[in-house]
Amino acid sequence: MSNSSRSQLWRLAPSIYGPTILFTLGEYAMLPLIPVLAVDMGAGLGLSGAIASGVVVGQLAGNLPASWVVARSGERIAMLLAAGVALIGAAGVALAPNLAVLAISVFVIGFAAATFGLARHSFMTTRVPFSFRARALSLIGGSHRLGRFAGPFLAAGLLAVTGFGAAPVWAFAVCLALAALLVGFAPDPERLVPVAGAGGGAGAPAPAAGTGSAGADRGGGILAAVRAGRGPLLRVGGAAAVLSGLRSAKDVLLPLWGVSIGMDAASIALVVGVSGTIDFALFYTSGQVMDRYGRLWAALPATVAMAVSFLVLALTHDLPGAGAWLLGCAIVTGLGNGLSSGILLTLGADLAPRDDPAPYLAAWRTLTDLGGALAPLAVSAIAVASLPLSSAALGVLAVLGSLGFARWIPRYIPRSRPPRTP
Template identity: 40%
Template sequence: MSASSEDFDLRRIALAAFGPSLLFGLGEGAMFPVLALSARELGASSAGAGLIVALVGIGSLLANLPAAALATRYGERRAMVGAAAFSLLALALCLGARTPWVFGLGVFMIGLASAVFLLARQTFLVEAVPLHMRARAMSTLGGTMRIGLFAGPFAAAGFIHLMGLQGAYWAAALAMLGAGGLSLAIPDLEPRAPGSTATAPKVGMKTLLREHGHVFLTLGTATALVSALRSCRQIVIPLWADHIGLDATTTALIYGLMGGVDMLLFYPAGKVMDQHGRLWVTLPSMLIMGTSLLAMPWTTGFASLLAVCMVLGLGNGIGSGIIMTIGADASPREGRTVFLGMWRQITDLGGSGGPLLLSGLTAAASLATGIMAIGGLGLVAAWMFWQWLPRRPVSG
């Protein structure tokens, strides 16, 4: 069935489109909570353990452009299979590590693999799904990853109970094996047009920068701010909870409830974007997230912080998939994979830079000042989207 037909049904390709991403997210979610603990167990200091955990993001950041080259050369499906196999090798290093730095190498490799896998999956979906359902596809892709990351720690809990911390990596290995096996077994998704496959002319980064520089500077910067907000919200909640005297169990409860709200909204958000335009979701998402962070320093206890975090989860949930959707809309047919790799590079810089900005402002002024400044970025992003985001997608 051609994806360009009006009766295209996303459910028919659900397993092929989203199954590997769900399993990959499950694998990452299984090991993320124990990375710092494993590093400490191997003798790393607290600062060293923090650096090792950060290697996931650093690896992803460094791999975005090479990932585009790999996906362009070998195809998206083979790139996903290769990323899953590379993750298994990385997990083997983590399991066999006897020093923090060997363990850190394994963690870094997982970040590299993640960039390849996610870029290949996004490119594949852009080609397979018609424009009138693109936002639903992108938001569902983001939603399945979130579900996997949320469920991963629970899936790993039984393994950890039986095997100790290493059980988390065995659980992750099973999930990655499933992701690679499913990517290998499922048929290729059908592209919408013959010219959209790997046979299309190759376009380099310099050409894309010259022809699409304005998009990168405007919408690219705005989506980088979105990424900064998302990365910072995971930091500010436990920090502010500790600041107002809440214990770790209470903080985890707040975070879990927020995550539940976040995960429930990805498909409705995509449907609204498809039917009414991207701005109908992007603008309220940024306004809600920005305002919530601005309000957080005024909370003084469990009830008020929970209320703010639930609203924050609502804002993030309705924004599920906006970075990928806007990037897909802006991407040209020729050179699409490279363009999306550059797009991910910009947004990942935002995700890495946000916590650095938060840390610097907190050190220079106060935690409340840092949180409110990050909230202000949400309002800036909302303004930028209002200025430059097309009311209707124009890409094919």
């Protein structure tokens, strides 16, 4: 059963991973343009940043309603609906006559992205056997990373070639249309890939405490799922929210640090680019580690690496060669982030009820997205007083996250090493 499911999933890889790549590629081609559009309409820097962050707010707000859509309509219909709603949002961004319409359109795109992401997460949770779940979900993480990495380059190329300021927004619309066509007309993975058996496939662990079949009461929805699985949700999910926050905060801290120590824009971009390249290069390695050795061996090294990086960085601001220290810490951060590729998706899938995961996954994604949204705000607030203090605070937060993973992953997600396949 496991080998049959595995071969079926690989045959359908374009249908499974292609829509995610297209959605994320278009989204991250458009997002860097949002502050520029807002400033052109008369917004100050603060307001333009707030409008750009509307996509995160929309994603947070959309996670819980997304579970209702996915549970009742299925993954394929939910993704088609999400692509349609995001297309409306993209048109709103391109044609916005004022800041209010621009802000609402960005929020709508984030709202749709929540449904799109949850639908694919739910599909992978129910269809992928445990023996290679982490590798399959790490490829989802890699698909996001590919879109985030290539999207800004796509935008830069379009702007250079066309000179049309809204070109990246219309590129997002084209990506959405292509994703919808792929979801609508390619072989449907939801129908062709069988649901993993009650054991979740070869090597599946026992159900986590509080996440048995009772948590999958379809009639109870999100509240029932959260009540049944609140222990692992709050404990493992709390550590996962910390990791999500660290990932988001480093995207704010590293450029700010470069500015603070006097680096020019090209050097800062190089540092961030090197970190992102290492991160992207390791996404499949993370899945292999998790499937072979257990989830803890991806989560713990990742958070420890980030803790070391941020704590060391906090001590180097005024040292000679501060730029070299920043590059070294950015490399270590990239290693940590790369080693954790897919870990949030995998932990959520491990803990979710097997027969109706969408409500639990919606709560899980809301918690981790909340961590990702709050941490950059905290870094910015602390940086007003001291940038090294911000880095030190992130280091301490990473230590707490690593302790949480070390304590709770072995309790709620027993490592059951799958048998080797020839």
